[in-house]
Amino acid sequence: MTLSQQQYTLEILDRAHMLNCHPISTPIDTSSKLSARDGTPFSDPSLYRSLAGALQYLTLTRPDIAYAVQQICLFMHTPMTSHFQLIKRVVCYLKGTSHYGLQFFRSLSHGLLAYSDADWASCPNKRKSTSGFCVFLGSNLVSWSSKRQPTVFRSSAEAEYITVANCIAESCWLR
Incomplete structure (x- = not known):
């Protein structure tokens, strides 16, 4: 479909x-x-x-x-x-x-698989990070997001950590 x-x-x-x-x-x-x-x-x-x-x-x-x-x-x-x-x-x-x-295929797998990434301090004006994630149910993309974070992070590790947390929250909601 x-x-x-x-x-x-x-x-x-x-x-x-x-x-x-x-x-x-x-x-x-x-x-x-x-x-x-x-x-x-x-x-x-x-x-x-x-x-x-x-x-x-x-x-x-x-x-x-x-x-x-x-x-x-x-x-x-x-x-x-x-x-x-x-x-x-x-x-x-x-x-x-x-x-x-978006293409949806019949899938034998029903597991959730998620990917996330963050671009630390990518906004040239406010130095805020941009983050994004996508979540697959089997082989089908079911959720995705790309947004600028509301706060300035101190490090790239912090930006990645917050992005992963958002991705996990979305995955838990989908589950």
Whole structure:
């Protein structure tokens, strides 16, 4: 069984006026970090917020864009032109992957398997960490998260520890 939002993805491309854009292979450039003060203020903040919200909804069936959308949502209050470039990058990625979705397979295993990771002090403005996890039931992805942590951690070990704790809490809830 596949859960797909292909039609909704095409509507996002249309709303962004990017139906004819060239697809790219990744939703985000991980080598650069966006700052709240990058660039000049974006001319249409309501378009930014509308597209960010649409992309947030799309993450229900597209965990591959969860981190990029989390980064986009950090700047919804005062979007800059460089932040809108990230939206455009994600939309270009969606152009080539509009058929993607969540696939569920019959699985003999019913065990939970979870993975987590943290990027210590990755926010250039506030030095907060970004964390994420995904949980599989058998071979099927059933839960995932990507978010900026609410506090500043003293070390990468602390950031990883808190991320693992969040992942375990989600796994316990699923169990």
